[in-house]
Amino acid sequence: MGNILTLARDSLTSLVSRMGTERDKASTVFYTQPVLTDDQIVAAYRGSWLPRKIIDIPALDSCRKWRDWQADDKVIELIEKEEKRLNIKGKILEASKKGRLFGGAALYIGTSDEDPLQPLAPEKVGKAGIKHLTVLTRRQLKAGAIDRDPESEWFNKPENYYLTGLNGKQLIIHPSRLVLFNGAMAPDDDISGMSQGWGESILTATLDAIKNADSTAGNIASLIFEAKIDIIKVPGFTENIGNKEYENAILQRYTLANTIKGINGTLILDAEEEYESKSAQLSGLTDIMMAFMQIVSGAADIPVTRLLGQSPAGMNATGTSDMKNYHDRIQSIQELELTPAMARLDECIIRSATGARDEAIYYEWAPLEQMSEKEKADIFKTKSDAARALIGSASGQEIITREALSDALVNTFTEDGSLPGLDGFIGEYGKLSEQEPSEAEIIAAATPTKIN
Template sequence: MGNVFAFARDSLTSLVSRMGTDRDKAATTFYASTVLSDEQLIAAYSTAWLPRKIVDIPALDACRKWRDWQAKKPQIEAIEEEEKRLNVKGKILEAAKKGRLFGGAAVYIGTGDANPAEPLDVERIKKGGVRYLNVITRRRLNAGEIDRNPESEWFGKPMNYTLAGNNGQQITIHPSRLVLFSGAMPADDEISTNVWQGWGDSVLQSTLDAIKNADSTAGNIASLVFEAKIDIIRIPNFMASLGQAEYRNKLLERYALANTAKGINGTLLLDKEEEYETKTAQLTGLPDVLMTFLQIVAGAADIPVTRLLGQSPAGLNSTGTADMKNYHDRIQSMQELEFQPAMVRLDECLERSADVRDPDVHYRWAPLEQMSEKERADIFKITADAARQLVGTTAGQEIVPREAVSDALVNRLVEDGVLPGLDAAIEEYGKLSEQEPSEEELAAATAAQEAKTANVAQMSAETNDAAPRTLYVRRDVLNASEVIKWAEGQGFTDIVPDLHVTITYSRTPVDWMKMGDNWSDNGKGGLTIPAGGPRLMEAFGDNGEAKVLSFASSALSWRHEDMKRNGASSDREDYQPHVTISYAAGGPDLSSVEPYRGKIELGPEIFEELRED
């Protein structure tokens, strides 16, 4: 008899708990591919709020702030007008939503070409050449054969698409005429169970199980709420008498009357031998269970719970800022890695259709975060300080030409919208680079520069090698006659003869040479405060004896703060540019005075020591 070898597997198996068998609850999960039909996708999107949000929210957020074109102002206006005419933003949003839902959608670039099967020649597009944009889902747009040529631009993608037209007519479209949105990327085209070759998967494909679990949990909790309170009545000989029809009828009639009486006065009438009991279901902890399932849905959809559910974050010191920042980073990645490459040809066509042919024209996606007023003001100040540093000089030469920095700063401020009406004011008064001074202005500038030079020389001599001294810096109002005429018309008397704007009033001795040079001059040694803007009549001083015209000027405010950073002191906590009109007692009621709204021409900075008078 031959040798018999017995092989034993060293594992723990229980016939009772079925641990270690195929029915072990801890066994590895088995994944099976289930493709959702179009009818299922439409039903989920149309009838359930979670699938609709998962499809819509990322697409909506990607298009919500849209993009900022970086070009000259006329070019920006032309491109944005063309975007508005073609409803580019709306079409891209629609295609992105339908692409996420069905796994594929496209925007057809309509140029009126006779044969859409030919590649789109961008060079031939003239002004107004893009006639329309149409959104087509993959349900009507069938992808053709996949291009397997590694030298082709369309490698791995369909070589053409076929559109089912009217009367069964088939229209072949070249992919260069389409802005394609393919939903979720399929794992592999060769083994994919997706019957829609050339397209992606629906974003609901991988999230639907989590959605169903959350919906089922919510439905079961809702059913439990309706059964949270159950009345139990024990009746003698109930089962023995239940077979009699007359007994059943009387039983139903009897408890119908009992419930009616209870509903009216809260009293339940029962026989002495009957027993009544109420059982209440415990709902404690169910909200946490439901929230856990919703968090799983949020994780599956890669959307923060605060955004998906539209609720504030819960918990001590919870703000949700980190979650939203990560989400915004994800949306920005989607814009730059999915939207932007898909829209390359559309953008080229759009620029040519707007008659803009400049290779330097580009755009950036606008940030999704909403800045507070303080954050906007801080960015405004940082930008202006950076511009000031660029205009600084090295060995007597400007680092960057003043005019170039001025134009760039104006474009930035207009794009950021921090100074409403700035673009209109620039059109009215012109840019710094466009301003050509007249002979009178040149003569005035020369005289101002000579006065400034003499003042600097005197200052240098008086300061005894820049010894620290008290400092008073002002700018005289050059068009004082216009301001005085306005003041007299408003009823002011004893008007200050030497109208001026104080920049610094430092009782603390400082080194004047450390105050630096001013960069905001208008090129003629002075400073112009444009007409309009915020103007107020206010009373300054302990007793309100000074009647002043207050106005906004970032240049003066920045200069004041710069001097403070260099050691100067200030008697006022907050600096407010103003022109003192009168110190006379009485006078007109300031609330009834119409402030002077014309432009204010200021001369060069004048440095002096403080005079107590």
Template sequence: MINDSLTSLVSRMGTERDKAATVFYTNPVLSDDQVVAAYRGSWLPRKIVDIPALDSCRKWRNWQAEDKQIEDIEAEEKRLNVKGKILEAITKARLFGGAAVFIGTGDANPSEPLDVERVSKGGLKYLTVLSRQDVTAGEIDQDVNSEFYGQPSYYEATGAATMVRIHPSRLVIFLGARHPHNLMSVYNQGWGDSVLTATLDAIKNADSTAGNIASLIFEAKIDIIRLPNFMASLGDERYKAKILERYTLANMSKGINGTLLLDKEEEYETKTASLAGLTDILMAFMQIVSGAADIPVTRLLGQSPAGMNSTGTSDMKNYHDRIQSIQELELTPAMSKLDECMIRSGLGSRPPEVHYSWSPLEQMSEKERAEIFKTNADAARTIVGSGTGQEIITREAISKALTNRLVEDGVLPGLEDAIAEFGELQEQEPSEEELAAAAAAQAATEPNVTRMQRAANDAAPRTLYVSRKVVNAADLIAWAKEQGFKTTLPADDLHVTIAFSRAPVDWMAVGESWSSELKVAAGGPRLMEKFGEARVLLFKASELQWRHAAIKEAGASWDHPEYQPHITISYDPDAPDLADVKPYQGEIILGPELFAEVKEDWKAGVSET
């Protein structure tokens, strides 16, 4: 293209900022030196390269096999540092346009195809990451009957003194941004483009905007002083020296006491630049970068979502779907031969049932896990019914399915070991004689209030107060005394409130808890807080929260915005400063649920010992 030499100062036609420049597209050329300079010199290119690569490997994979097989395979992954090598290769592929992992099996001739069937236990020796600069693609395979059709038929790696030819079956190939031309094109020579090629203009615009805003900060306030005959007097060197001395002293006096001394004929003025709206402009450029890189702004910039009711959930879900697509459509096919070698190297054979799935990036919160657990348990109870023996699906089958689901969801850590130790449901099903004996023993020892609860009339809703007493109250009182509490509630009064419903509720609809005794393991989140005049111990107990939610679903009311399990220790106004109190960290044992009607004057019966 030949351009004339005419340029316009007003329209900037013919300059690098020609208004018509953006309507023309040219073939982008980005050298390795430019790529490295951008990656090392600016944080935006580094994040665009690193974030998807890191997220693709962050949660890694879940192997599906027997426990011992999974242990051996994961040990092999750890020995070879598979996760680290793949992360390094993906990062280099995104940066330079391509990279490979060499599968080292110790064969004498790497130019021959890799036979995975010949890999024995421990046969995978090492993995070596090679970037595009380390490996040169050979001639393109034109045989349509070959599995490598349209791809390089070999690669050449150049070492310090030798050149090694490598068969493509021995390499895990990763491409950067896929090239529209085929692999024979001179544009890529067997590789893809750097992911920075299409995003660099957006990155530079954002960086230059941020730089200009930063420079504008220093010009946000400018002092202007008008002097009579200033230009005419500049020819006098003594005048220039006097001017510099004069305003150096003026700035010093202004900095000391905020007073500026001027001659009567001098004029002083301050001009400030408005910075309003600059943040919106910069964020607009950042959003363009985010779109170009296909990374949400919340992930790219590490900031919280902005705007009313904005959570960023949908953006992150779309991004996680994209990462999952990369894992399933790019990483899995590329790593297929490496995985076959690794399974054989770890196990000594290839069991057909061994496979894996990529771990999801979206992790459920504790509340979501609890809700899923409760939903699954309720569904299992509904299917089993009353246990009359007329169910479509047997109790044992539901137990087995529910156990598998709980293990997969990971909501009850150690469940498999507990089942191995104590047996499954059908293995510990009591006999009719055992059930009758247990019922008789319970009737003889059951507290009066519990029998009243069971005899409650579901046709007469009433207010409801549900609590559990602290069985090991002596341990908590001993701890409180050590922490400086002079008085505490009596041991019989230490309890946890589960429901306090002033609204009448059907007690029979509320039902009963799964367990008559609840143990809260030692440790975990514990805090001391002041609720009004009460000093309380806050702790975490998912079963109490589930039970509270279930009672509310049955129609109970609750006077507070949320439920937090706690034990009231003392109402003593002279209690020690809670900042100096170390929360109780021992086990908390709670007795059976106690049902009673709400007493509005409950404070009248509070006393301490």
């Protein structure tokens, strides 16, 4: 007979610690597909402050400083006026919040001049061409078939979206007419089939951490009411339970005792009764609660100082590093998510505001971190000193001409807000170099005048 190979699986099992059994608390974690219904999403957002802040804070911080248009002053005024008319900032904020909450929302660009099924051509939008902007969620806007053409701009995205309007009439909208906000990325909609052309709610991956924190807070709150328990040992109590007269007498007896104690702090008991008071230890509860809040903070990618609105704790703690990392994250959202999503809308806004498209017009997102007046003054002084050094650093030979350096400084001081309106005043009064005497005038002034 051939040799028989026997495989044995050995594992450590302890009935005392339950290690290796089905009740092992350190057993392997198995991940399953999370399912979060719209009702659960709405209930979490309405019923708990943590989900609401996790949804709202990044969206609010992405929009609160907004953006700075770079163009001629009159053009900037027209664009900002058009943004105010359409409430661009408010609409983007609303769509961003709802996209994060439901996993999908869109801003419909209403031009009222073409069939919404046709692609939107920004170059055809004239002055005041944008009539309205409408925020829609994925619950109202159904995604159509996925475009599988790799040559298409909309590859792996819905070809069209369907909106059911008044009287059940269905409106088909081309994706170019929508500014899309998809919440969290769906890993693979081909496998799950649940996203249906949209993303996932931000709460899907964070809800367990949120519920653990909320449960811990609830248990701590219950423990507070049980922090002090009075225990009174009554002789014959067990034997007499069930006697209605005895129960009433006991209730009246200790109601009176508590009343007397509440008035003067004195508890009157029979000589045979025993009294003791037990208090729960609450010293470590704050650390436990904050540990759960830090887990929520990590899950939401929002610093505890921003999530809770409190100053950082601990020796030499400032929270500066955490907030800087958070601001970098918000800047990434602005540049990598909002800017591409709003690209076609921005082209329409410029044309709707000015009636044309000047390629020199662009914008930059305003920084979230604001410098103090002293920091601004120090930077202004540093730049000014550097300019003086550049002019006089080559023993009389200029590395950069005064005119070029002057123009660069005017542009710098205007854009960073050090000297607002400087470019306009120079256009009105002229440059300092233009007011200085020319070399010929200096020589003529230095030459003595001959008197005949």
